[in-house]
Amino acid sequence: MRMTSVPVIDIAPFLGGTPEGKRDVADQVRRACEEIGFFLIKGHGVDQQMIDATYQSAADFFQLPLEEKLKIRQPSTEIARGYTPFKGENLSSGMGAAGGADLKEILDFGPMTVPQDDYHKGGEAGGFFHDNIFPERPETFRADMTAYYKRMNALADDLMRIFANALDLPEDFFTDKLDRNISALRVICYPEQHETPEPGQLRGGAHTDYGTLTILMSDRSAGGLQARHRDGYWVDVTIEPGTYVINLGDLMQIWTNDRWVSTLHRVVNPPAELAETSRRHSVVFFHQPNYDAVITALPNRGQEDATPNYAPVTYKDHWTGKWNASRGKM
Numbered sequence: 001m002r003m004t005s006v007p008v009i010d011i012a013p014f015l016g017g018t019p020e021g022k023r024d025v026a027d028q029v030r031r032a033c034e035e036i037g038f039f040l041i042k043g044h045g046v047d048q049q050m051i052d053a054t055y056q057s058a059a060d061f062f063q064l065p066l067e068e069k070l071k072i073r074q075p076s077t078e079i080a081r082g083y084t085p086f087k088g089e090n091l092s093s094g095m096g097a098a099g100g101a102d103l104k105e106i107l108d109f110g111p112m113t114v115p116q117d118d119y120h121k122g123g124e125a126g127g128f129f130h131d132n133i134f135p136e137r138p139e140t141f142r143a144d145m146t147a148y149y150k151r152m153n154a155l156a157d158d159l160m161r162i163f164a165n166a167l168d169l170p171e172d173f174f175t176d177k178l179d180r181n182i183s184a185l186r187v188i189c190y191p192e193q194h195e196t197p198e199p200g201q202l203r204g205g206a207h208t209d210y211g212t213l214t215i216l217m218s219d220r221s222a223g224g225l226q227a228r229h230r231d232g233y234w235v236d237v238t239i240e241p242g243t244y245v246i247n248l249g250d251l252m253q254i255w256t257n258d259r260w261v262s263t264l265h266r267v268v269n270p271p272a273e274l275a276e277t278s279r280r281h282s283v284v285f286f287h288q289p290n291y292d293a294v295i296t297a298l299p300n301r302g303q304e305d306a307t308p309n310y311a312p313v314t315y316k317d318h319w320t321g322k323w324n325a326s327r328g329k330m
C-alpha cells in the first residue's frame with residue numbers, strides 16, 4: 001500500500017529509560033529508517049516556549065529590509081555562516097541536476113562554543129568552526145539561536161543513541177565521532193511568490209542531507225516538504241504541532257551500507273492561488289559529526305558477506321563536495 005504520511009514516533013519511552021520502552025522505540029525507528037528515512041517525533045522533551053521563540057526570531061529577521069540583512073552576508077562561498085539572499089543556493093545542483101536556484105533566503109550558523117585550539121582553529125578545520133555572524137535585530141535573535149543550537153545538539157545525541165540501539169550497536173557507538181561535531185543551524189524563509197517559477201524551479205530542489213540526521217521545525221503554510229519513498233513516489237511531510245521532522249542524512253546510509261536511506265526530499269511551490277500569500281519558515285538543525293570522523297560501513301551492517309558500497313570518507317571531504325556543488329562549483 002502507498003504511504004500517504006510519514007510515521008509519528010513517541011520517543012518519550014526511550015528517554016524514560018525502561019528496557020521495554022527503549023526496545024519499542026528503537027524498533028519503530030528502525031522500520032521508519034529502512035522504509036522512508038523520515039519520521040515525526042513527539043515526546044522529545046524540548047520546551048514549546050523555546051521552539052516558539054526561536055521560530056519567531058527567525059521569522060522577524062527575514063522581515064527586515066534587504067540592506068540590513070545584507071550587512072551580515074555570507075563572508076565567502078566556502079563559509080557556511082551569515083545571510084544568503086533569495087536564489088543564492090541550488091540544492092538540486094548538488095545532486096548533479098539542473099534547475100533554477102532555490103526560491104528561499106537563508107541564515108547559517110555553526111557550533112556556538114568553540115575552544116581556541118589547533119583542532120578547532122588550525123588549517124585542517126577550514127571554516128567548520130568559523131565564528132558565527134549574528135544580526136543586530138531582532139534583539140532576541142542571538143540568545144534564542146544560541147540556546148536552541150545547544151538544545152538541538154542534546155536532542156541529536158538522544159536520537160543517535162536510539163539509532164545505535166536500532167542497529168544493535170553499543171549505545172555509545174557514535175559518541176567518539178560526535179564529540180567535536182560541526183552541526184549546522186539554518187533558518188530559512190520561503191517568501192511569497194509574485195512571479196511564476198521557472199520550469200523545475202522549487203522552493204528547495206530535490207536533495208539529500210549531508211550529515212547524520214536532520215531535525216526540522218517548520219510551519220504548515222502551503223508549499224511544503226515532500227520525501228521520496230523508496231518506490232519512487234513523493235509523500236507530503238505534514239508537520240503536526242509539537243512534533244519535529246527527523247530525516248536521515250547520507251552518513252546513515254553509508255554506515256548501514258544502504259540498509260537505511262538518506263531520502264531525497266524537496267520543498268515544493270505553493271499552488272498558484274496561494275503563491276502571493278504563502279510565506280514559509282523553517283529552522284533546521286543539520287547534525288554533522290566531527291570533521292575528521294571517517295565514515296565507513298558498520299561491522300554489523302546486516303549483510304555480512306556484502307562488500308561495502310561506499311569507500312571510506314572523512315566527513316570533511318563528503319561535506320565539501322556537496323556544499324560546493326550547491327553553490328555552483330562542481
Ligand SMILES: O=C(O)CCC(=O)C(=O)O
Binds near residue numbers: 188216225281
Ligand atoms: O524547509 C524544509 O521543509 C526543508 C529544508 C531542507 O530540506 C533543507 O534545507 O535541507
Ligand SMILES: [Fe+2]
Binds near residue numbers: 207208209265
Ligand atoms: Fe534537506
